Amino acid sequence: MSLLTPEVITGSLSQVGSMVLYVFLGALVVEVVVYFVFGKIFKSKYTLPYMLLAPAAIGLTLLVIYPMAYEVRLAFTNMSLRHFRNYSLSLAQGLQNFKLIFAEPVLKQVKFFPLLSRTILWTVINLIFHVSGGLVLAILLNRRMRGRGIYRTLLVFPWAIPQIVAVLAWRGEFHFEYGFINVMLQRIGLQPIQWMVDPFWNFVAACITNIWLGIPFMMIIILGGLQSIPIEFYDAAEIDGASRWQQFRSITLPMLRPILTPAVILGTIWTFNNFNVPYMINKYELETSDILVTALFRAAFEYNRYGFSAAFALVILLILFVFTLTYIRVTGGIKGVYE
Amino acid sequence: MKKFVTILLVSMILMSLVSIASASKVNLVLWTKEGEEPLDWNKSLVAEYMKANPEVSIELVKKIDVEVLREDFLTASLAGSPPDLLWTVNDHAGPFVAADVIEPVDNLFDLSIFVDSALEAVKLEGRYWGIPISNGNHLMLLYNKKLISKVPEDTDELFAIGKKLTQGGNYALVWNQTEPFWLVPWLGGFKGKVFAEDGVTPTLNTPEMIATLKFIHDMKFDAKIIPPECDYDAADTLFKEGKAAMIINGDWSLGGYMGVLGEDLGVARIPKVVATGEWPKPYTSGVYFMLAKGLSGDKLKAAQDFIGFVASREKQIEMVKLLNRLPALKEALKDPLVTENPILKGSSDQMVVGTPMPTVLEMRCNWDSMKPEMLAVLTDTKSPEDAAKAMQTSVEACIKALK
Amino acid sequence: MSLKIKVEQKRVYNFFRRRARGDSPFKRLIIHIVLILACLIAVYPILRVISVSLRPGDRLLSTSLAIIPKDASMQSYYKIIFEKDFLLWLWNSLCITVTTAFIGLVLAATSAYAFSRWKFPGRIPGLLFLLTTQMIPAAMLIVPIYVLAVQLNLINSYRGLALAYSVSSIPFSIWILKGYYDTIPRELEEAARIDGASQMSTFYKIILPLSTPALAIVFLFNFMMAWNDWILARIMLQKEKIFTWPLGIWTLAGQFRVEWGTFTAASILVAVPVMILFLYSSKWLISGLTAGAVKG
Secondary structure, three states: OOOOOHHHHHHHHHHHHHHHHHHHHHHHHHHHHHHHHHHHHOOOOOHHHHHHHHHHHHHHHHHHHHHHHHHHHHHOEOOOOOOOOOOOEOHHHHHHHHHHHHHOOOOOOOOHHHHHHHHHHHHHHHHHHHHHHHHHHHHHHOOOOOOHHHHHHHHOHHHHOOHHHHHHHHHHHOOOOOOHHHHHHHHHOOOOOOOOOOHHHHHHHHHHHHHHHHHHHHHHHHHHHHHOOOHHHHHHHHHOOOOHHHHHHHHHHHHHHHHHHHHHHHHHHHHHOOOHHHHHHOOOOOHHHOOHHHHHHHHHHOOOOHHHHHHHHHHHHHHHHHHHHHHHHHHOOOHHHHO | OHHHHHHHHHHHHHHHHHHHHHHOOEEEEEEEOOOHHHHHHHHHHHHHHHHHOOOEEEEEEEOOOHHHHHHHHHHHHHHOOOOOEEEEEHHHHHHHHHOOOEOOOOOOOOHHHEOHHHHHOOEEOOEEOOEEEEEEOOEEEEEEOOOOOOOOOEHHHHHHHHHHHOEOOEEEEEEOOOOHHHOHHHHHHOOOOOEOOOOOOEOOOOHHHHHHHHHHHHHHHOOOOOOOOOOHHHHHHHHHOOOEEEEEEEHHHHHHHHHHHHHHEEEEOOOEEOOOOEOOOOEEEEEEEEEEOOOOHHHHHHHHHHHHHHOOHHHHHHHHHHHOOEEOEHHHHOOHHHHOOHHHHHHHHHHHOOEEOOOOOOHHHHHHHHHHHHHHHHOOOOOHHHHHHHHHHHHHHHHHHOO | OHHHHHHHHHHHHHHHHHHHOOOOHHHHHHHHHHHHHHHHHHHHHHHHHHHHHOOOHHHOOOOOOOOOOOOOOOHHHHHHHHHOOHHHHHHHHHHHHHHHHHHHHHHHHHHHHHHHHOOOOOHHHHHHHHHHHOOOOHHHHHHHHHHHHHHOOOOOOHHHHHHHHHHHHHHHHHHHHHHHHHOOOHHHHHHHHHOOOOHHHHHHHHHHHHOHHHHHHHHHHHHHHHHHOOHHHHHHOOOHHHOOHHHHHHHHEOOOOEOHHHHHHHHHHHHHHHHHHHHHOHHHHHHHHHHHHOOO
């Protein structure tokens, strides 16, 4: 056992202390530089905002821009196990990588478009259940009743648990003999399901887990939105003789839109890019349970096809980007944030 | 002012002295794939060596499993800061040699003192890439003497005895049904091989493979002597709990089973395949030291010395005692401790009919292609013929991608 | 006359209010049943984890569905605390996470203020860039981040991971904080400036105090994100002594053997404080998440 000896504790604290000091000094230096460059040399009237932004900008450059540039460059190489140190960088090589993504199986058997369709199916199924489940629960909770606080607290559990714990716990529950689902199935007299081995059921298992994980977030968002709808609208509608369903369609849904739009966009992106759930639930690494990002990870780390996977990543990013722009255009719902 | 400058100079000198003193120490970083008892042995080896050689400091880093070790070593090499030494399995040589991140060892050590089969498993492109520590890492038939007194000699006997023993939650035989490592011994028994003569062209869609897949399918669905779903954990637990008479597992598990079953543990060869008259051929390899590329100077000397220390007869015998693994040193094999221990005798008896595990880069494609198809056959979702065909398509695509 | 109509209207109004809120006892019963069922589904897996963690060591795998097993024992808990480096992992996580939450908050609070109050060149592209960062799959950036971290000597130490976490939390935090700042009327700041205050002091003295709910939310999110992360920690921390708890738990759920006892015990020990923290602040979460998105 590693005791939390005083040495260990002081060691950590000194690490923390020195880190804070470095960050502080670094930021100071950056601020001074920005001040002089923008303030004195360019005499810009935007000096202050740039100073405010500078540390974050530098951080993001290091964490996002440089790695992205590295990956873009990598996408034009053939770096892999055989070409680890001496790889070739060229436009032709890059085009070759992109061609390979669409022409050949990404890992062993599955090609790009089936993989993309499966990812889209995964995203759509999850999102439908997330939103409808969240909507139903939020509507049920949006009233004065006893135990409302308790219900809300309990229903948020799946979101509150650390994701890796939840996913590995669910994976345990899909165990053929000892997982509670199969145990209950057997008690009812049904055949136990081979969750980990059968491609179809493995996909279902991943969906079940992710739906369970994702409903609370939607529920909370929608609940917040519902609570901001003035009750007078409903009363007026009642007086005018509108049915509950008509009220829902013409009051609830439109008023939820400003909240739902960013939630759905974020939800879609997070689900599309969800790594933990499909990767961990897929215990035996069935290729049929992979979605785009898990296939990307495997291509990079298990098959060491670094150049190929970089190109692959760019394709995934492009798809998401196009989706987001289209969704924003179609719903026009997010303009407010960027004004 | 003068006082300040003096203090500054003195402290600078002191600091440089300190750094010289610590710089005279040679620091080696050793990554190991071992866990539990073997890891404890790693730790004690390192501690003992450092005590005897105070100018060398070895940092032992445990990697969670072999996959993590492989991934991390490649990533670290990419970044230019790999560890100096590896304590790992033979099939890492394939990818590491392809990526040119390890050193060949023929010129650095006298390899004639080691067992041939152990060396074969790390031979690539005509050179040797690792120093063997233990020999084996192979599957064998382990049985519980309380539940079965005479092990079946061949597969017909296995099915007959098995049917009698499998009832009421007890099974005759358990093994890890999710990894192709457990499939290849039977493939060997049916006279099949995963590679053609050249060692790099895969031969998975063969009559021998189909026969093997049919065999394991029958084991489960006709003779019904194995559990419906069984991974490593489940097999291990069932055997330890006395609910399985026999288990096919590797030499790494011997220590654990001896602890639970003691005298009741028996070791034998996996039963002969009646259809061909051949003994199944589990893959043999072992555990090896590998050196990072570019290791030179003092570090190289220290590494050589440490490896010599571990490969010494004394330490090899210690390993036999503690871990029940067969030594890679020829001399140590002759020691009565090895020749008279019934468990080790059984283990080496099985090894004799084994075959060295291929270590070429393409082997990974074989493993990855066999795994899902084997699972499909065992869940009755694919016929053996279709599975074999799919395996071949997979492996060819995978190898193509490696170019 | 008008008073009578008003009273009548009020009665109708109240009647409809009650009706409109679905008050029939039968409907209420159904609602309660549905909610109870939903809560069971939400909570059951955690109960299972608790029950496995309480099982004695030699019967970890069993088909019993009892929540509290017959011979419940705290064996796994003792094992994880005293035989493994669990406390060390928690301590590492705590140090890194708290630092991350603070640094991330400071960086985001200042940057969001810039985005909210000035229309500087590069503002819209900047915002779009922040949105794009949310779309990047983390798996894509792992290798270059690792290479960069090795070159900057940030591996296997708190600072590398803490800096990575702080920076990766910035886009989401800016989104929330900017939305919140936008709802604070500029007149407040203008009034202060007329009184002679500088731009930055209006930031400290007016904007920040008014934004405490949003700041608290951002702190909480940063904390949760850093506390729970596995993938960045996996590449930045390679030595066991410096593992955070997700890495530590991962070592227990290895490829072949899952140490169910210690794994579930560790999961509970980690999850419980996190959940308490989370649930305690859940009322803020609703307002914080929606305030940024809905324009007042």
